[in-house]
Amino acid sequence: MPHVASWKKEEVESLKELIESHDVVGMANLSDIPAPQLQKMRRSLKDSAVVKMSRKTLMSLALSESKKENIADLEGHMEGQPAMIFTDMNPFKLYKILEASKTDAPAKAGSIAPADIVVPKGDTAFKPGPILGELQKVGIPAKIDKGKIVITNDKTIVAEGETISKEIASMLTRLEIFPMEVGIDLVAAYEDQTVYTSDVLTIDEEKTIADVQKAFTQALNLSVNAVIFNKESVPVLLQNANTKAMNLALNADVLTSKTRDMILAKAYSQMLAVASEVSGKDADAVDDELRE
Amino acid sequence: MEYIYAAMLLHTANQDINEENVKKVLEAAGSEADEARIKALIAALEDVDIEEAIAKTAVAAAAPAAAAA
Amino acid sequence: MEYIYAAMLLHTANQDINEENVKKVLEAAGSEADEARIKALIAALEDVDIEEAIAKTAVAAAAPAAAAA
Amino acid sequence: MEYIYAAMLLHTANQDINEENVKKVLEAAGSEADEARIKALIAALEDVDIEEAIAKTAVAAAAPAAAAA
Amino acid sequence: MEYIYAAMLLHTANQDINEENVKKVLEAAGSEADEARIKALIAALEDVDIEEAIAKTAVAAAAPAAAAA
Amino acid sequence: MEYIYAAMLLHTANQDINEENVKKVLEAAGSEADEARIKALIAALEDVDIEEAIAKTAVAAAAPAAAAA
Amino acid sequence: MEYIYAAMLLHTANQDINEENVKKVLEAAGSEADEARIKALIAALEDVDIEEAIAKTAVAAAAPAAAAA
Numbered sequence A: 001m002p003h004v005a006s007w008k009k010e011e012v013e014s015l016k017e018l019i020e021s022h023d024v025v026g027m028a029n030l031s032d033i034p035a036p037q038l039q040k041m042r043r044s045l046k047d048s049a050v051v052k053m054s055r056k057t058l059m060s061l062a063l064s065e066s067k068k069e070n071i072a073d074l075e076g077h078m079e080g081q082p083a084m085i086f087t088d089m090n091p092f093k094l095y096k097i098l099e100a101s102k103t104d105a106p107a108k109a110g111s112i113a114p115a116d117i118v119v120p121k122g123d124t125a126f127k128p129g130p131i132l133g134e135l136q137k138v139g140i141p142a143k144i145d146k147g148k149i150v151i152t153n154d155k156t157i158v159a160e161g162e163t164i165s166k167e168i169a170s171m172l173t174r175l176e177i178f179p180m181e182v183g184i185d186l187v188a189a190y191e192d193q194t195v196y197t198s199d200v201l202t203i204d205e206e207k208t209i210a211d212v213q214k215a216f217t218q219a220l221n222l223s224v225n226a227v228i229f230n231k232e233s234v235p236v237l238l239q240n241a242n243t244k245a246m247n248l249a250l251n252a253d254v255l256t257s258k259t260r261d262m263i264l265a266k267a268y269s270q271m272l273a274v275a276s277e278v279s280g281k282d283a284d285a286v287d288d289e290l291r292e
Numbered sequence B, C, D, E, F, G: 001m002e003y004i005y006a007a008m009l010l011h012t013a014n015q016d017i018n019e020e021n022v023k024k025v026l027e028a029a030g031s032e033a034d035e036a037r038i039k040a041l042i043a044a045l046e047d048v049d050i051e052e053a054i055a056k057t058a059v060a061a062a063a064p065a066a067a068a069a
Helices: A006-021 A035-045 A056-065 A071-077 A091-100 A131-137 A166-174 A205-225 A233-251 A260-281 B002-012 B019-028 B035-045 B050-056 B063-068 C002-012 C019-028 C035-045 C050-068 D002-012 D019-028 D035-046 D050-055 D063-068 E002-012 E019-028 E035-045 E050-068 F002-012 F019-028 F035-045 F050-055 F060-068 G002-012 G019-028 G035-046 G050-068
Strands: A024-029 A049-053 A082-087 A103-105 A117-119 A142-145 A148-151 A155-158 A180-182 A185-191 A194-197
Touching (some): A006 A049, A006 A056, A006 A082, A035 A049, A056 A082, A082 A185, A091 G035, A131 A142, A131 A148, A194 G035, A205 F050, A205 G002, A205 G050, A233 E035, A233 E050, A260 B002, B002 B019, B002 B035, C002 C035, C002 C050, C019 C035, D002 D035, D002 E002, D019 D035, E002 E050, E035 F035, F002 F019, G002 G019, G019 G035
Antiparallel strands (some): A024 A082, A024 A185, A142 A148, A185 A194
């Protein structure tokens, strides 16, 4: 490294050391994170991950000098204000933790809507005044109702991927709608010769639960339908057997300890049904107690 | 209710539901057989489909099973 | 259901549900009276309070329906 | 329910539901095998399509439920 | 399902559900008695309260009736 | 359910569900692999269309009740 | 679903659902074991209470029957 200041050399060496001593190296984007929040996140990650901000050139250098295979590919994932994250935890878990620690933030003029921004219908805190016209000007349906400004319909004011204008950003903030998410964006993570990008790192926990349930249901279905005995299938098989036996006994009117009352009640209710038809034709055709 | 049970019994045994039969069944059951009522019953039953009336009782089928189990 | 209807008829007429009576009713209704089935019927009904059985089942039947209604 | 379970067992095993078989099964299960009840069971099942009866939901007391609805 | 009915039969007759008994009942019903399946059944039944399992059926059965009402 | 999951895993991986394979999978999962139960599993699955059996709801119990309602 | 089946197998066998074990099971089943997918599975399952998820399924099992009514 010719013509390189010694502090730079030291920083590259320290990055390299961190790369070597951790299983997982992530490339993150710290843009738009207010300093206090970044402090807080660093503290909460303290035991599990190290966040290192540095110059792009120095990080590139450290990555390209590392002996870890394919790790140099991380260079291509520097975005915004890049920082490196070092950890020994599973990169999917790292991604999950970082996503979970993101917080809502106000819209900024010129930023891109991460999802549809909807202004919900309902009361606002605004008293009638010029704000009504400002709301209407940016396309929010509003009117005065009982001395308050009320939004009359849910309104998608910025679609996902669209740029948020200055007027809308300021209005959203006044409405206390914070559509942005601020936090450490993990753009990519390296582990064991592979670079995983954020789209791969995303975990759909609901789908995982649904899959677990599906697997169990399938296993139970297979056990019951193929009559394979295990802890889970036997109760269901017992139920099915009992239902079938009860159906047979009740349909064939076989009196047993379990069907007796039901069969008697069946006879009684059938009698009532016939009696009700009969009394509908002629009330005198049935005795007093059956008259409705 | 005896009259109705008598009629249902005859119906299930595929016998005619007429005065004589209803009377015979009621008497066998030690029940008083009022002629006028028998006549009214038979007349009323002429327009009633017993099978259909019975079938309607199927609606809540499963509920009692719960209680009995 | 003949056997059951016969039993209910006797019950409603306040008569004993015994072999002789059930047989008499079934025969009056022109129904075959199978001795074994009569015996089984009587054995099954021996300890049963018919009124209670009907009431209990009916209540149970009504409950879920009522809840849903 | 022993008699019914015995019948279901025989039916599932593709065996005839007759007196001898029902008795044999009940005795193997250490259950009392009452001749009259066995006969009554067989008589009751005689006219029944067992497959159909098994699959069909039993019809029980519906009227009170309907009244409540 | 023979195995299940055999178990239910033994349960109702207050007999132990063990290999020997299950086998005896199955054989009385003219059914093949596979040792491995009997073992699996008995092992699975160890943690199962048969009465409770059966009672659950009834609960499930009751729900639709309520919904339909 | 270990045996079932092992079978499903093999099925999904397009592998034969035979003794050797089931045993291998169970042992890889640190589960005890009982030869008799493996044999019973394979025998039970022999005539079964696994895809169909997986999809068909096991809790058939309540279905007829629903249908009748 | 192989990955989920493998996880469920390990869970049922009371083994840790970790990379090594999942890989071992998948390979024993002759299935390709993609490291990234295994890692994703493990991270995803870390916050999932499998028993709870299963218990919810069991409750839901009764529901479709009701819904069918």
